[in-house]
Amino acid sequence: MKALVYKSTGSWYTVKSEAGEFLNARIKGVFRIEDITSTNPLAVGDWVNIETEEGAEGTAVIDEIFPRSNYINRQSPRVKYQQHIIAANLDQSVLIATLKEPRTSRGFIDRFLVVCEMYHVPAILLFNKTDIYREKELGIYEELSAIYRSLGYRVDSVSVQKKQGLEELDRLLQDKTTLISGHSGVGKSSLINSLLPGEGIKTQDVSGWSGKGMHTTTFATMYDLPGGGRIIDTPGIRELAITNLDREELSHYFPEMRERLKDCRYNNCMHVNEPKCAVKQAVADGDIDEKRYISYLNILDSLDEQKGY
Template identity: 40%
Template sequence: MIDGLVIRTTGSWYDVASGGDVVPCTVRGRFRLEGGDATNPVVIGDRVSVLRQPDGTGVITSLGTRSTVLVRRAAGRRVGVSHVIAANIDAAWVIQSVDLPRFNPGFVDRFLVMAGVHRIPAGIVINKADLLDDRTGPPIRFWAELYRDLGYPVLLTSALNGEGVDTLLGALTGRISAVAGPSGVGKSTLLNAVDGTLDLRTGQVSSRTRKGTHTTTSASLHALKGGGYVADTPGLREFGLVDLDPPHLSHYFAEMAPVLSGCRFPNCTHDHEPECAVIEAVDEGTISQERYASYLGMLRSLRLGARDVGR
């Protein structure tokens, strides 16, 4: 029996790193059942025990307790079905780009909420800083300042000219981190720039749709030269919410949490109720219109989701 770390999952095979070896493993059937609502019972970052087989493969026989999980709603699945992206991570970074594809604040907000729900410190990387110009600059500066003011670290990077790459390396070294974001923002290219030993596959952005082409197809965890691990993950169209009741959503908006006690109703959802401290703060300009609109969009999708699950 050996102990190891799950570094890649593809279909029913799991690569487990242990003492310098990588052992391809299967899992015992009962994990599939214990996985509950999640689509995947064993994920990258999991600590596992493995029974070695004579042919060099292994069988995962037990799963360590997870300190954290990065979770999103499973793509194309009934609402409420979750997909665990990675376990036991110390930090999560949402990657966006200055352009090609365009910065998506709705994606960022959903990611930050889900990281908050699972108590994972989160930050924002805006890649392709070499594409900053008179057109792209003003909106990017607006979003960078907004998220910094909320207390999140915001890094501007360019895998092309190296800007911000050392800062990102410093933030990743010595801990287990995961990156996630839309396809084509340059997640894999940026991680290759951070650590030249990674050699991750990278793709192109379609000139027609200006979107990425989903080059990375499975999540994988990589040792960094200075210590620690980073998980590269496949591009996502959207970061879907799970594990959240509508009245709790505002707790995960950093600028709303401090004013919530001022609402007249303790279960206020801040969209129609009278004497709502959040709506007052939006009217006074201390909570931004953009973030409030994003909140309302999420509230709507959570309410639709609650009905869907009830059927």
Template identity: 60%
Template structure:
């Protein structure tokens, strides 16, 4: 029967069959996808075909994987040239962001948005911990809200403590498969704990030494929402390196640049020193935010250093 992968722990997978039953499943033999080098050949969200093994333990064999609608990947932490699939077949990606305890950098936000743009996954930015923001953080939020809503992204300002905009967040997830991501300590596990009190997920404090969250989730896992839809909780991501992206195509994943690149004088314009560059003209005119342009230049440099092109 067909089944959906709900959790991967390495060699074993938890899948939910069409009959509504959860099975512990393993891969049949060597399972690789042609032309795709990944540290995890099957990911949470994948639609697979399983064969039920006889016996009382509800075990199954994964025999095939259906074509993916989309997926989001990161660079493998163990091999720079390999992918690690974060999740597959998702309707939207929700990035939890905090401006303090811990601080999420704009560079991280931009890298995440590029990863979503690359694989055609709509992205939503959720700024959490509104209850601890003071004047400085409020100014930062208002600037970032104006920046990202101006280029077409949905932004929410939330607090798990006061409940601010939590109903709106829940409505955005209704009847959709949503990937939840962000640094450790930004409130993902706390949010899931509120929805599913019986899960007893670990929520870890922010490290006072580093200011970064400590990992509370080891493996990605999918949960069925009570009102319909699914969420995928992912391990806390400290850094998100992009893979399979060239210098020439990077600007295509910045929406405010993408709509102007056809107006550049040169087809292979990198929007750096070339004459007749429509992107640079838009930056000079204040149409494209300097912060986003600087993020673009920084990523160009990183691509060159890592020989991704």
């Protein structure tokens, strides 16, 4: 019987059969999926085959995983050189960002977008807590919106407190499987509670001494939306370390760089010190945002550190 993974707690999984029944399931044997090595063999969003167990009501055994259309991963927080798959079979992802209490860094946004580009998952930027923005933050929001929209990304704003932008968000999520992610403290749980009345997902304030959010979600969990579609709530991410990426490939995942690569003098141009570099010229001309270019250099450095350069 075919089923969809809704939650992973390590050794046990919550799955929903095509008949609509939720079951607790465990893995039979060891999975190797398309030679992907990860710290978690199964992820939320995976389609699997299950066999119910005789004499054990409400439980099943997972004996097959079906091919993934895509997935999003990160560097494993426990095993430095392995990946951890956050979720699979996604139609889109939503990164919840804030410009105040706490502030989401440009570097974090750009890293998230690179990961989405790597695995062909359309990304949406959603700026939350607009009710506490003042003139400074509103100006930054307009600036960032213009930059990321020019690159083809959808950018929206929302205020859970004032219930602004929620109807539009509902329409964006309808009939799609969407990964919801963001820093701890950006209001992700409050936002999901507004979409799922009655679920009562735990929320927690930003810690006063650090200005950083506290983790409130321990495991990735999928929820069915009342109007159709599914969302996957992920643990709050403090840092997003990229894995499975060669430094030579990085510029291909910056849309504004990708369209200029053919104009560089050298085919293997890294856009750092090389002469006649079309990317560096575009930065100098103001056609590529300088802070996006700095994000590129920072990610490049982090990839070098991973490989021990």
